[in-house]
Amino acid sequence: MASWPYSRIIAHRCGGALAPENTLAGLRIAARLGCRAVEFDVMLSRDGVPVLIHDETLERTTNGAGYVAETDLAALRQLDAGVSHAPAFTGEPLPTLAEAIAACDEFGLIANIEIKPARGFELATGAAVALLTKKLWRGGTPPLLSSFSEDALAAAALAAPQLPRALLVNEVPGDWAQRLRRHGAVAVHCAAARFDAQRAAALAAVGIPLACYTVNDPARAEALFAAGVAAVFTDRPDLFAAIRIS
Ligand code: G3P
Ligand code: MG
Numbered sequence: 001m002a003s004w005p006y007s008r009i010i011a012h013r014c015g016g017a018l019a020p021e022n023t024l025a026g027l028r029i030a031a032r033l034g035c036r037a038v039e040f041d042v043m044l045s046r047d048g049v050p051v052l053i054h055d056e057t058l059e060r061t062t063n064g065a066g067y068v069a070e071t072d073l074a075a076l077r078q079l080d081a082g083v084s085h086a087p088a089f090t091g092e093p094l095p096t097l098a099e100a101i102a103a104c105d106e107f108g109l110i111a112n113i114e115i116k117p118a119r120g121f122e123l124a125t126g127a128a129v130a131l132l133t134k135k136l137w138r139g140g141t142p143p144l145l146s147s148f149s150e151d152a153l154a155a156a157a158l159a160a161p162q163l164p165r166a167l168l169v170n171e172v173p174g175d176w177a178q179r180l181r182r183h184g185a186v187a188v189h190c191a192a193a194r195f196d197a198q199r200a201a202a203l204a205a206v207g208i209p210l211a212c213y214t215v216n217d218p219a220r221a222e223a224l225f226a227a228g229v230a231a232v233f234t235d236r237p238d239l240f241a242a243i244r245i246s
Contacts, residue, residue: 004187004209004230005141006110007037009221009240012214013054014040014100016235020085021061022052023092024103031107035237038109039213041116042097044125049073050097050132053081056118060084062094069118097129101136101143110140112189112233114168115147115156126155134160146189153183172199172210180208187230189213192220197227204228 014026015038022040030038041054046069058064058071062079073096082092095103097113104111113133117125126147133143146166147153153165166187167179171194180188188203192212203210209230215221216236224232234240 006112006144006211006231007035008225008231009035009237010037010039010112010211010231010233011035011237012039012233012235014038014052016237017216018236018238020082020089020092022054022095023081023089024095024099025082025089025092027100027103027107027109030237031109033237034241036108036110037112037231038104039112039114039233040100041114042125042129043068043116043118044121044128045073045076046070047072048124048128050125050129051076052095052097052100054116067118069121097132098136101133104143105138111143112166113143113145115145115149115152117147117149117152122149122151123155125149126152127159130156130160130163133163137163144187146187150179150183153185157184166211170194172196172203176203176208177206187211189233192224192232195224195227195229200228 011030013021015029019026019029040052042050043053062081064079076094079094081094082089115126115129144164145156146168148168165185166189167185168189170191172190187209189211192215211231212229213233215232221232
């Protein structure tokens with residue numbers, strides 16, 4: 001298999017289920033647990049600033065309301081992105097991508113940055129995330145950019161061709177080779193629930209790493225690794241003590 005520098009265990013949405021998702025607290029906890037790699041989701045504020053959040057709306061993960069794409073950064077910064085996870089995280093801010101990259105540098109974490117555009121903002125989000133990541137990346141293992149949106153991936157490739165990209169899908173499509181070529185992508189990320197051993201073997205045969213989300217059972221992860229999977233995204237990095245540093 002081609003080299004996969006992103007670790008076999010990737011903490012999903014920063015610290016997984018152990019911290020409010022997509023927060024700096026999550027990155028801190030992932031690092032304390034010994035994780036080497038994290039994944040987080042990035043969307044644009046109304047004024048075009050890349051911020052960490054999964055949903056297009058604010059209600060589930062913050063004390064705010066409405067659409068991220070209709071809210072300026074200044075207003076997003078007033079929100080509490082921790083309290084809905086647990087009272088102990090009250091006051092945890094909704095971070096910018098710049099803050100998350102700085103925290104990854106500080107904690108020695110490698111990042112998979114998932115470009116998560118709000119509908120209609122695919123090109124702008126792909127370009128903005130790639131440009132800012134290129135600007136802030138200080139060397140070492142580069143952040144891996146991925147997206148369910150192929151438009152966002154294409155925009156990222158134009159803005160920062162030197163940053164590696166992964167095709168992010170539910171299930172590995174039959175035309176994976178053409179899609180990888182189209183985007184100059186180096187890996188495929190698919191849902192573990194849609195794992196297909198034949199497609200995985202076909203990828204492995206040509207040295208394309210496959211990573212699966214979201215796997216919280218270490219035994220399931222071991223089975224996937226045995227089937228040639230390079231890495232899993234997990235909400236429970238604490239359960240992977242034996243292999244989290246591999
Ligand atoms: O990037 C892998 C995984 O995070 C994709 O699903 O919905 O958790 O962003 P989601
Ligand atoms: Mg994600």
